[in-house]
Amino acid sequence: MSYCLNPACHNPQNADRTQFCLNCGSKLLLRERYRAIKPLGRGGFGRTFLAIDEDKPSKPRCAIKQFFPLSQGTSSSEKAAELFNREAVRLDELGKHPQIPELLAHFQQERYQYLVQEFIEGQNLQEELARTGPFSESKILSLLKDLLPVLQFVHDRSVIHRDIKPPNIIRRRISKTPIIYTYPALTGELVLVDFGAAKVVEGLRETGTVIGSPEFVAPEQIRGQAVYASDLYSLGVTCIYLLTQISPFDLFDINQDVWVWRDFLKVPMDPKLSRILDKMIESSLSRRYKSVAEVLKDLQPQQSAGAGTGAPPLPAPKISVPQRTPVVQNAVPPTLAGTIIPVPPMQRVVPAGAPTWRCVHTLVGHSNAVTSVVFSPDGAILASGSEDKTIEMWKLDAGKRWYTLTGHSDWVTCVAFSPDGASLASGGRDKMIHIWDLNKGKWWYALAGHSDRVSAVAFSRDGQVLASGSRDKTVQLWNLNKGRRMSALTGHAGGVEAVAFSAGGEFLASGSRDKTVQLWDWQKGRSICTLAEHGDWVRAIVFAANSPSSLAGQTPPSPPLVRGGVGEGLILATGSRDGTAKLWRVDAQGRGTLLRSMRDNSGDVLCLALSPDGRVLATGSRDGTIYLWDAGTGGLLEILTGHRGEVLSVAFSPDGGSLASGAGDRTVKIWRGIGH
Secondary structure (H helix, E strand, C coil): CEECCCCCCCCCEECCCCCECCCCCCECEECCCEEEEEEEEECCCEEEEEEEECCCCCCCEEEEEEECCCCCCCHHHHHHHHHHHHHHHHHHHHCCCCCCCCEEEEEEECCEEEEEEECCCEEEHHHHHHHHCCCCHHHHHHHHHHHHHHHHHHHHCCCCCCCCCHHHEEEECCCCCCCCCCCCCCCCCEEECCCCCHHHHHHHHHCCCCCCCHHHCCHHHHCCCCCHHHHHHHHHHHHHHHHHCCCHHHHEECCCCEECHHHHCCCCCCHHHHHHHHHHCCCCCCCCCCCHHHHHHHHHHHHCCCCCCCCCCCCCCCCCCCCCCCCCCCCCCCECCCCCCCCCCCCCCCCCCCCCEEEEEEEECCCCCEEEEEECCCCCEEEEEECCCEEEEEECCCCEEEEEEECCCCCEEEEEECCCCCEEEEEECCCEEEEEECCCCEEEEEEECCCCCEEEEEECCCCCEEEEEECCCCEEEEECCCCEEEEEECCCCCCEEEEEECCCCCCEEEEECCCCEEEEECCCCEEEEEECCCCCCEEEEEECCCCCHHHHCCCCCCCCCCCCCCCCCEEEEEEECCCEEEEEEECCCCCEEEEEEEECCCCCEEEEEECCCCCEEEEEECCCCEEEEECCCCCEEEEECCCCCCEEEEEECCCCCEEEEEECCCEEEEEEECCC
């Protein structure tokens, strides 16, 4: 159906694909692309509609906010129009956060102004409360953990929401099945909506000063003097309302001037959480929390429960070893790039000597699989990304969690430190890349441009450029000084699973589901060489920080190289779903030659890392084990056991003395080599 946006139209319903209203003749498409389907709500000076964007093949849904005081010509309407335009500017910045609807367009058509925003599929908390009844204590904790960082983001940009209440908090819906049923599964984090527009205008028209809903508004806001703490008050009142399903007016005893919300609880609450809520809803500003940071600080002990190294040891998986005699796969003779190397039959390999690495910390804190681990340049901090949508920052000297970064709306798939350690980049299944300011320990800005999940991120040597690989089959290059995309590298026939810059920054390598590795002259935007020796997806790639001549083993010396180039023996390691890890030598022209191939016992290399000196290669496997290889000979040095789930990420510390691993068992392990 098409819905006419003319407020004076008496019969606004029209058939699909109609260009002009059959009743009043008004144009039905805004900007030749946005088609209203049905009204969602109405305010004093505006209306909101569900719409579709016909300019995109997928016809995604969006929300249109129509503002129409321009024809009224009053001082009140002029002030409202000014606020509407100001709100558009704010929304343009705020919408960069994944838990705030994105502003898609702001324009005037005929006599009316319009905002077009991302449409959030899901139920608001008022609807959820009506369906499920009072919230549990754990749901309130989850709500606070989800929304407080969003509120911090808003306040950092000098914006006060002024209307936090259950109808303005939506739980994003992600349908797990295409079958339509009464109540689709509701998963994903909460989204904060309605940042003014019609609501601001409606408040101006009706009261002239007060903005917000009376039940949830702080005392100072009623007097027209809202501050950042006013939003904390409204969020606190929202929590006690969701806990009790009783109107906030009835939760306050005006005779005694106190909140009595505990009297309506069916189950006693944790005293600490109760005190936090009490402080959020204090009538006096002097006794109320002043900032989001203060609330998060008091909540932190509850969020960190179970963190640290006190978790019980995990049983090691059993590995069948047929013999103790070392079995080492022979080195594969070097060949020119592009030559197909036959994959030798599967051999079970066993370590060549006694164990030299041991687990010194098991870090517990993530609630889902750990997908990525990376050390800071100084080796003091470890960052870990997870399918729980968070990034945990760990202090390694203490072996415990430091703080948590939240902002992704889906799995965090990859993380990388900048060379100076001042920032962190993360990519996610939500198609977003987030840049985090580690000096302040908070979100900085987002990079949007991929059309599918982001699988890998890597900083250039000088930290000015970020490369990202995605399942959309592209490698994107981003200018971090300007916070925008530079160019896209295309050529892979499948999703890009891994990216890595060479140590000198000359080359960029990418691994793909198309079973190939591409070597790029990224500054000129062209592919130099394709390495096609893997028999399945290339999941992981890494250049050696240093490339000692011993890595060449007994292979013939490489051809003469250009002086000032990468030098003899620039080494690239690749890991694949074909069960092999391969080592390549890359010459000064960016051409790759296969040095050797190593095959583990699991049949699937999920991740890999090279020690800083280039002598040890670590590979993570689906069976929960980590294989340590002698990069110079291809021999297996050791098998590390302890994870109860597939090893999804491994990383060496800058000094090479520690190895971190993240796994499907939701833990991060720190391994230390004997003698370090």
